[in-house]
Amino acid sequence: MKRFSMALAALIAASSLSVPVALQAGTIEGTVTAKGARDARDAVVYVDVIKDKVFPPPKEHAKMDQKNMVFIPHVLPVLAGTTVDFLNSDDVLHNVFTPDKCAQKFNLGTWPKGQSRAFTFKQVGCAAVMLCNVHPEMEAFVVASPTPYFAKTGPDGKFRIEGVPAGSYTVQIWHEKLKASPAAVTVPAEGTATIAFALAK
Numbered sequence: 001m002k003r004f005s006m007a008l009a010a011l012i013a014a015s016s017l018s019v020p021v022a023l024q025a026g027t028i029e030g031t032v033t034a035k036g037a038r039d040a041r042d043a044v045v046y047v048d049v050i051k052d053k054v055f056p057p058p059k060e061h062a063k064m065d066q067k068n069m070v071f072i073p074h075v076l077p078v079l080a081g082t083t084v085d086f087l088n089s090d091d092v093l094h095n096v097f098t099p100d101k102c103a104q105k106f107n108l109g110t111w112p113k114g115q116s117r118a119f120t121f122k123q124v125g126c127a128a129v130m131l132c133n134v135h136p137e138m139e140a141f142v143v144a145s146p147t148p149y150f151a152k153t154g155p156d157g158k159f160r161i162e163g164v165p166a167g168s169y170t171v172q173i174w175h176e177k178l179k180a181s182p183a184a185v186t187v188p189a190e191g192t193a194t195i196a197f198a199l200a201k
């Protein structure tokens with residue numbers, strides 16, 4: 001009897017150690033080169049629509065600041081459905097509007113320092129330019145990814161997307177001026193899939 005319960009205990013311990021299939025996740029990482037740009041920063045790499053998968057948008061808002069007469073960050077990737085708060089941190093009035101249809105050509109108006117106004121980016125795959133009608137040189141982008149598996153390249157062109165469930169996906173890349181073909185990738189249960197994107201005109 002004792003022997004049996006010990007075996008049972010060992011079995012339970014072993015089964016609790018094994019990771020459920022749904023939690024098995026790997027990483028997508030890689031490098032982007034950009035022919036025709038100063039460097040390969042601020043490209044958004046994201047896993048495209050996954051059939052029969054819906055990702056509820058986060059309750060937490062994303063944030064884009066207007067500080068020292070620039071939008072920060074210059075490129076903001078979010079999961080589609082995310083609300084972005086646009087903050088003014090300058091002593092002057094700023095505005096935020098977009099001429100892009102996928103963001104309903106919104107114009108949030110003009111507001112002073114310390115205040116913010118919000119917009120929810122519902123359309124999957126929308127890459128919308130953010131402009132300020134007070135300062136024509138101000139420009140930024142919000143990119144609405146269909147999945148929570150996205151990343152932005154750093155100045156070295158590198159990106160890393162962690163926690164991607166094992167499977168085969170199409171990975172898209174967005175850049176404000178350049179283009180590259182999507183890549184097919186298979187993510188292992190544990191480990192890394194690597195992609196090299198070559199952006200060009």
Ligand SMILES: [Cu+2]
Binds near residue numbers: 095132133135138
């Ligand atoms: Cu402005």
